[in-house]
Amino acid sequence: MTQQFSVLPEMISQALPLLPPTPHSVVLAFSLNRMLGECIPPEWLLPLQGKLVCIQVTDARLAFFLGANQRGFMARRFSQTPDLTIGASMRDFIQLALREVDADSLFFGRRLVMEGDTDLGLLIKNVLDSVDASQLPLVRWLPENLRARIRAGLVS
Amino acid sequence: MSSTLKPDLVCPAGNLPALKAAVDNGADCVYIGFRDGTNARNFAGLNFDANATREGVRYAHAAGAKVLVALNTYPKTDNWQRWEDAVDMSAALGVDAIIMADLGLLQYAAEKHPQLRRHLSVQGSATHYEAINFYQEQFGISRAVLPRVLSLAQVEHVQKHTSVEIEVFGFGSLCVMVEGRCALSAYVTGESPNTCGVCSPAKAVQWQKTGAGLESRLNGVLIDRYADHENAAYPTLCKGRFKVGDETYYAIEEPASLNTLSLLPELMRMGISAIKIEGRQRSTAYVAQVTRVWRQAIDTCHRAPDSYVVQGAWMTELNKVAEGQQHTLGAYHRPWK
Numbered sequence: 001m002t003q004q005f006s007v008l009p010e011m012i013s014q015a016l017p018l019l020p021p022t023p024h025s026v027v028l029a030f031s032l033n034r035m036l037g038e039c040i041p042p043e044w045l046l047p048l049q050g051k052l053v054c055i056q057v058t059d060a061r062l063a064f065f066l067g068a069n070q071r072g073f074m075a076r077r078f079s080q081t082p083d084l085t086i087g088a089s090m091r092d093f094i095q096l097a098l099r100e101v102d103a104d105s106l107f108f109g110r111r112l113v114m115e116g117d118t119d120l121g122l123l124i125k126n127v128l129d130s131v132d133a134s135q136l137p138l139v140r141w142l143p144e145n146l147r148a149r150i151r152a153g154l155v156s
Numbered sequence: 157m158s159s160t161l162k163p164d165l166v167c168p169a170g171n172l173p174a175l176k177a178a179v180d181n182g183a184d185c186v187y188i189g190f191r192d193g194t195n196a197r198n199f200a201g202l203n204f205d206a207n208a209t210r211e212g213v214r215y216a217h218a219a220g221a222k223v224l225v226a227l228n229t230y231p232k233t234d235n236w237q238r239w240e241d242a243v244d245m246s247a248a249l250g251v252d253a254i255i256m257a258d259l260g261l262l263q264y265a266a267e268k269h270p271q272l273r274r275h276l277s278v279q280g281s282a283t284h285y286e287a288i289n290f291y292q293e294q295f296g297i298s299r300a301v302l303p304r305v306l307s308l309a310q311v312e313h314v315q316k317h318t319s320v321e322i323e324v325f326g327f328g329s330l331c332v333m334v335e336g337r338c339a340l341s342a343y344v345t346g347e348s349p350n351t352c353g354v355c356s357p358a359k360a361v362q363w364q365k366t367g368a369g370l371e372s373r374l375n376g377v378l379i380d381r382y383a384d385h386e387n388a389a390y391p392t393l394c395k396g397r398f399k400v401g402d403e404t405y406y407a408i409e410e411p412a413s414l415n416t417l418s419l420l421p422e423l424m425r426m427g428i429s430a431i432k433i434e435g436r437q438r439s440t441a442y443v444a445q446v447t448r449v450w451r452q453a454i455d456t457c458h459r460a461p462d463s464y465v466v467q468g469a470w471m472t473e474l475n476k477v478a479e480g481q482q483h484t485l486g487a488y489h490r491p492w493k
C-alpha cells in the first residue's frame with residue numbers, strides 16, 4: 001500500500017513543529033484524560049508514573065512527550081532518551097483514535113513503530129482501547145468530511 | 157435452507173468496546189477474561205473487571221448473544237483462591253459458560269455451580285476423543301476447544317466419537333505447540349500461558365531499529381530481524397528465524413495467520429458446533445472487521461454449502477489484520493494425515 005499524507009492541510013503540518021513541545025503535549029494529555037473520563041480509573045496508569053513516552057507523528061515532524069501522575073496522563077518535557085517511543089503517520093494515528101484500524105495490524109505492516117519499553121506501549125494501547133468510542137473527543141470534534149477523507153485514504 | 161448445524165461464531169474481546177463491536181457485528185458468543193492471571197491473555201490494561209463484565213453480559217444478552225469467560229490457566233498452591241473466586245464471580249455475574257483447563261478448577265465449578273456451562277479450554281490440550289469424553293464423564297463439560305494442531309481428518313475423527321460439542325479455531329494467530337503443552341515461552345522468559353497467563357510477556361520484549369533491520373528480542377534472545385519491506389510478527393520463540401546448518405529461516409513456524417474460510421463447508425458438514433476467532437489482545441477495529449467477515453461467511457455457507465465460495469472481499473478484509481499478513485490453513489491441511 002502506498003502511503004499518502006494528504007490528510008492535514010499543508011500549512012498546518014508545516015506549522016506544527018514550530019510550536020514548543022510542551023503546549024501540544026499539554027493539549028494531548030488533557031484530551032487523553034478527558035477521553036479516559038470516568039470509564040478508566042487513573043490507577044491503570046500507575047506503571048507510567050516516572051516514565052517518559054514520546055509519541056512521534058512522523059509525517060508532521062511532531063513529537064509529544066507524556067508521562068502520568070495520580071490523576072492520569074501528564075505532559076512532560078522534551079527528552080532525548082524516552083522510555084518508549086511510538087511513531088506513526090498522522091493519518092494512522094487519527095484512524096487509530098477513530099477505531100478504524102487495529103494497532104497490531106499497523107505494527108505488523110511496519111506503519112506503527114514502537115521502540116523501548118514494550119510493556120508500557122501495550123499498557124497505553126490497552127487503556128486507550130478500553131475507552132468507549134462514543135466518548136472520544138476526536139470522534140465528536142472531527143468534521144465528518146475530514147473523517148471521510150481519512151477513510152478514503154485507506155483504500156487509495 | 158440447509159439442514160446442517162450452523163456453528164456458533166465465537167469472537168474475542170479484551171475490553172467492553174470490543175465486546176460491543178463483536179455483538180454488533182454478529183458474534184453468537186464473545187469470550188473474555190478477568191483482569192488477572194486467571195486467563196491466558198493477562199496483559200497490562202487488558203480485560204474485564206466486575207463492572208465491565210456486568211455491562212458486557214447485559215449488552216450481549218440484550219442482543220441475544222452469549223458471554224463466555226476464559227479461566228484457562230493453571231492455579232498454583234499459593235494462589236488457588238483467586239481461581240475459585242473467579243469461578244464464583246462468573247456465576248454471580250450471569251455469564252453463559254466458563255472455559256477452563258485445570259482439573260481441580262473443573263471439579264470445583266462442577267460441584268459448586270453445576271448449572272453453569274463448562275467448556276474445556278484449548279489450554280487443556282485435549283487432542284483425542286478419549287480425553288474429551290473423560291472430561292465429560294468427570295466434569296460434565298458441554299464443549300471442548302481443539303488445539304490448532306489437528307488435521308481436518310483428525311478433527312472429524314474426534315467429532316464422530318463424542319457427544320461433546322466441538323469448537324475449532326477459524327482465524328487468528330497460530331500457536332503451534334499444542335497450546336497448553338508449550339514450554340517455549342517459559343524457557344526464554346520464565347513465564348508461559350499456563351503458568352502466568354501470557355506467552356512472551358511484553359516486559360521481556362525489546363524492539364530495536366539497527367543498521368541490519370528491525371530486531372525483536374525476547375529476554376535478550378534475538379527472535380527475528382526484519383528488512384524494511386518485511387512484515388513484523390509477534391516475537392514468540394515459535395515464530396523466530398533460526399540458523400539451522402547454513403540456512404537462516406523460520407525453522408518451527410512461519411509467522412502467518414490461520415484462516416479457514418475455505419474449510420467452512422467441510423467443518424459444517426462434520427457438525428462442528430463453534431468456530432473461534434483468536435485475538436483478545438487485539439483492538440476493537442480488528443474484532444469488528446473479523447466478526448463481520450465471518451458472520452457473512454457462516455451465513456452464506458449455511459444457506460447454500462454447495463455453492464459456497466470464499467469471496468475476494470472477505471480475504472482482502474482479513475489480510476489487513478493478519479499477523480505476518482499472510483494466511484495459512486495451518487495443520488488442518490495435512491492431507492497425508
Ligand code: SF4
Pocket residue numbers: 330331332333334335338339340341349355356392393394395
Ligand atoms: S511460543 Fe508459540 S507455540 Fe508456544 S505458546 Fe507461544 S505462541 Fe504458542
